[in-house]
Amino acid sequence: MSTPVDLVRLRDVNVQFGTNHVVQNVNLDLHKDCITTLIGPNGAGKTTLVRVVLGLIKPTTGNVWQQPGLSIGYMPQKLHIDRTFPLTVKRFLQTARIRNEDTMISALEAVSAEHLLTHSMHDLSGGETQRIMLARALLREPQLLVLDEPVQGVDINGQVELYNLIGQIRKQRGCGVLMISHDLHLVMSSTDHVICLNRHICCSGHPEHVSNDPSFIDLFGQQGANSFALYSHHHNHSHDTHGDVITDHPQTGECKH
Ligand SMILES: Nc1ncnc2c1ncn2[C@@H]1O[C@H](COP(=O)(O)OP(=O)(O)OP(=O)(O)O)[C@@H](O)[C@H]1O
Numbered sequence: 001m002s003t004p005v006d007l008v009r010l011r012d013v014n015v016q017f018g019t020n021h022v023v024q025n026v027n028l029d030l031h032k033d034c035i036t037t038l039i040g041p042n043g044a045g046k047t048t049l050v051r052v053v054l055g056l057i058k059p060t061t062g063n064v065w066q067q068p069g070l071s072i073g074y075m076p077q078k079l080h081i082d083r084t085f086p087l088t089v090k091r092f093l094q095t096a097r098i099r100n101e102d103t104m105i106s107a108l109e110a111v112s113a114e115h116l117l118t119h120s121m122h123d124l125s126g127g128e129t130q131r132i133m134l135a136r137a138l139l140r141e142p143q144l145l146v147l148d149e150p151v152q153g154v155d156i157n158g159q160v161e162l163y164n165l166i167g168q169i170r171k172q173r174g175c176g177v178l179m180i181s182h183d184l185h186l187v188m189s190s191t192d193h194v195i196c197l198n199r200h201i202c203c204s205g206h207p208e209h210v211s212n213d214p215s216f217i218d219l220f221g222q223q224g225a226n227s228f229a230l231y232s233h234h235h236n237h238s239h240d241t242h243g244d245v246i247t248d249h250p251q252t253g254e255c256k257h
Pocket residue numbers: 017020022040041042043044045046047048049
C-alpha cells in the first residue's frame with residue numbers, strides 16, 4: 001500500500017474563547033484521496049476545528065501544518081441570501097471570483113446541476129442549493145474539500161445522493177475531504193475515517209469500528225437520534241456540563257469502550 005499524502009496536520013491543537021476551552025488537545029491528519037468525517041454533539045467544537053484547518057482561526061496553542069500551496073474548497077454550513085436580492089446560480093458562483101463560464105459549467109456538471117446555471121438561487125430545493133454550494137467549493141479544483149454539514153436541509157433520499165456524490169467526487173479527483181455530519185449511518189459508506197469530537201477526540205477510526213461500538217448503535221440506530229441532543233456513550237472518562245473532561249478518569253487519547 002502506498003503511503004498516504006498528508007495535506008494537513010494538526011498537533012496538540014487547543015482553542016479557547018475566553019475561558020471557554022472549545023477544542024482540546026486535538027491531533028488530526030488529513031490525507032489526499034481520503035474522506036474524514038467529524039461527528040459530535042452541538043457545541044462540540046466541530047466548526048471551530050474546521051476553521052482551524054482552513055486557517056481562519058489560529059489555535060491558542062498547538063501546531064497546524066498545511067501542504068505548501070494547498071488549495072482548499074470550502075462549503076460553509078449556512079447560506080445567507082437576502083430574499084429580496086435577485087441572485088442567479090451563475091452570479092452566486094461568480095462570488096467565488098471565478099468568471100470563466102466553462103469552469104462554472106464543469107463544476108456544475110460535477111454535481112449534475114448544469115441545467116441550473118440561469119435559475120434563481122431562491123427557487124432551488126434544499127438538495128439543489130447544497131449541490132450549488134458544493135459546485136462553488138469545487139470551482140478552483142481544490143486538493144482538499146471542507147464541507148460543514150453538506151446535507152443539511154435535504155430530505156433523506158437527497159442526503160444519501162449527496163453523500164454518494166461526495167464519494168464520486170473524491171474518487172474522480174483524488175482530493176482529500178473533511179466533512180461534518182450529524183448522521184454516522186448515512187455517511188458510513190462514504191467515509192474512510194470518523195472522528196468523534198466532544199471538544200477533545202472521544203474516539204476515532206474506521207466507520208465500521210466506530211459504528212460497532214454499542215453506544216453508537218444506541219445513538220444512531222434509532223429514528224431521531226441524529227440530533228445528538230441526548231448524546232452519550234460509554235467513555236473511559238466523564239464530561240462536565242461544558243464538555244470538559246473530568247480528570248478522575250485520565251484521558252489516554254482514544255476512548256476505550
Ligand atoms: N468566535 C467565537 N467566539 C466565542 N465563542 C465561540 C466562537 N465560535 C464558537 N464559539 C463557541 O464555541 C463552542 C463550539 O462551537 P462550534 O460552532 O465549533 O460547535 P459545533 O460542534 O460546530 O456545533 P454545532 O453542531 O451546533 O454546529 C460553542 O460554545 C460556541 O458558542
